[in-house]
Amino acid sequence: MWSIDDYFANICGVKRFFSFPNPVNDAAARSVALGVVAMSALALATNWAWLLWPLTYGFAARVAAGPKISPLGQFAVRVSGPRLTTWKKDVPGPPKRFAQAIGLAFTLAATIVWLSVGWSAARWILVPLIGAASLEGFLGYCLGCTIFGWLIRAGVVPDSICAECGDLSARYAAAGYVVD
Numbered sequence: 001m002w003s004i005d006d007y008f009a010n011i012c013g014v015k016r017f018f019s020f021p022n023p024v025n026d027a028a029a030r031s032v033a034l035g036v037v038a039m040s041a042l043a044l045a046t047n048w049a050w051l052l053w054p055l056t057y058g059f060a061a062r063v064a065a066g067p068k069i070s071p072l073g074q075f076a077v078r079v080s081g082p083r084l085t086t087w088k089k090d091v092p093g094p095p096k097r098f099a100q101a102i103g104l105a106f107t108l109a110a111t112i113v114w115l116s117v118g119w120s121a122a123r124w125i126l127v128p129l130i131g132a133a134s135l136e137g138f139l140g141y142c143l144g145c146t147i148f149g150w151l152i153r154a155g156v157v158p159d160s161i162c163a164e165c166g167d168l169s170a171r172y173a174a175a176g177y178v179v180d
Contacts, residue, residue: 020066022093026140028067028081029096033137035072036103040126040133049119052111059104063097087140094162099136099144103129 036055043051058072067073081088106129114122132143149165151157 020063020093020097023090024093024096025077025081026089026091027084027087028073028076029091029142030087030137030140031076031080031084032062032067032070032072033133035076036133037130037137040130044123044126044130047119047123049114049122052107052114052122056104056107056111059100059107062100063104066097091142091145092162092165095142095145095148095165098148099132099142102144102147103133 036058039051039055043049043055054071058070061068061070062073067077106125110122110125110129113125135141135143145165148157148162152159152162152165
């Protein structure tokens with residue numbers, strides 16, 4: 001039986017387009033995080049609230065389709081990621097998508113606060129985003145991925161989404177990071 005879902009999935013490739021890579025190159029993910037740190041810090045240092053637009057778009061694009069329609073994601077996948085050979089490790093994709101969704105929540109909240117209240121209030125929403133992105137970019141520690149693992153262990157997210165994500169120590173050890 002033919003359905004409209006089959007048409008979009010098979011002919012238009014919509015299902016494939018709106019997907020997220022799994023596994024993810026950690027060097028590319030860290031490059032994206034460093035780009036987020038740079039743009040957010042620039043917004044804070046210069047009071048350029050308009051930078052919230054590309055930040056929010058970037059997170060929305062990466063949540064929806066991975067790096068395909070994100071300029072920062074494309075730069076990370078095609079330019080910086082391949083050159084950062086010491087950071088090249090394959091890590092699970094679903095926690096990285098969850099981390100991008102958290103970034104989207106923060107930048108969307110900052111944008112809404114900026115438009116409704118003003119930049120002086122919205123700027124403080126970027127501070128925890130810079131902290132989390134700095135952990136990812138500089139140290140390779142994904143805070144959103146850790147929260148994702150907690151949600152799996154708590155039963156909020158089913159194991160079938162990412163079987164290896166429930167045991168964070170095994171995931172980071174497999175990626176080559178020192179686990180205490």
